[in-house]
Amino acid sequence: EPEVTQTPSHQVTQMGQEVILRCVPISNHLYFYWYRQILGQKVEFLVSFYNNEISEKSEIFDDQFSVERPDGSNFTLKIRSTKLEDSAMYFCASSPGETGIFEVQFFGPGTRLTVL
Amino acid sequence: GQNIDQPTEMTATEGAIVQINCTYQTSGFNGLFWYQQHAGEAPTFLSYNVLDGLEEKGRFSSFLSRSKGYSYLLLKELQMKDSASYLCAHPAGNNRKLIWGLGTSLAVNP
Numbered sequence: 001e002p003e004v005t006q007t008p009s010h011q012v013t014q015m016g017q018e019v020i021l022r023c024v025p026i027s028n029h030l031y032f033y034w035y036r037q038i039l040g041q042k043v044e045f046l047v048s049f050y051n052n053e054i055s056e057k058s059e060i061f062d063d064q065f066s067v068e069r070p071d072g073s074n075f076t077l078k079i080r081s082t083k084l085e086d087s088a089m090y091f092c093a094s095s096p097g098e099t100g101i102f103e104v105q106f107f108g109p110g111t112r113l114t115v116l
Numbered sequence: 117g118q119n120i121d122q123p124t125e126m127t128a129t130e131g132a133i134v135q136i137n138c139t140y141q142t143s144g145f146n147g148l149f150w151y152q153q154h155a156g157e158a159p160t161f162l163s164y165n166v167l168d169g170l171e172e173k174g175r176f177s178s179f180l181s182r183s184k185g186y187s188y189l190l191l192k193e194l195q196m197k198d199s200a201s202y203l204c205a206h207p208a209g210n211n212r213k214l215i216w217g218l219g220t221s222l223a224v225n226p
Contacts, residue, residue, distance in 0.1 A: 031212060043159065043203065045213035056211050091158055095212070102147045102166060102207060105214065107158035 004108035023092030030097030120217035138204035
């Protein structure tokens with residue numbers, strides 16, 4: 001069964017450093033998403049991406065964040081200068097994009113980011 | 117505004133039935149999703165409701181009342197592996213971002 005994959009599973013970085021989190025969405029899906037979950041808190045939407053551009057972003061997704069689809073399979077989230085409060089589990093998701101806004105989003109296993 | 121409320125924790129016995137409630141407030145409505153999340157893992161899709169009523173999928177069923185802003189997830193024949201967090205979520209307005217509840221942590225005891 002097709003699944004979303006993410007690398008790395010864990011990332012430890014120093015405050016102020018840049019990190020890139022990588023995702024491979026399900027191959028025939030058209031919509032891609034990044035969510036994050038701080039330990040013990042709700043899952044929070046960061047950004048959605050369609051047709052090679054951001055379709056929506058949250059207040060969390062400020063100038064320090066960017067997303068890219070560098071090729072036909074990868075979808076990346078970059079944090080330019082990490083802060084302590086960026087420590088969280090980051091989930092990538094994808095959805096088919098065929099049935100309107102009410103369709104299932106499939107999640108990857110997540111990348112646990114720890115900023116020291 | 118958009119808000120989702122769920123009980124924080126529940127406990128049940130193996131083989132029993134448990135109902136996990138979710139109430140929501142939203143300015144728009146495009147259905148409600150239920151996901152399961154084991155500790156340290158990704159949310160995995162369980163069920164969704166667009167219309168009022170009960171949707172049954174094996175041991176899991178989900179119910180929706182749009183007029184009451186209320187949904188529940190029903191888990192039957194509980195197994196130890198069902199110990200997890202159960203998250204309800206809905207799309208926000210006319211876009212695809214999901215708004216999530218904090219989740220209900222279910223402990224299934226032998």
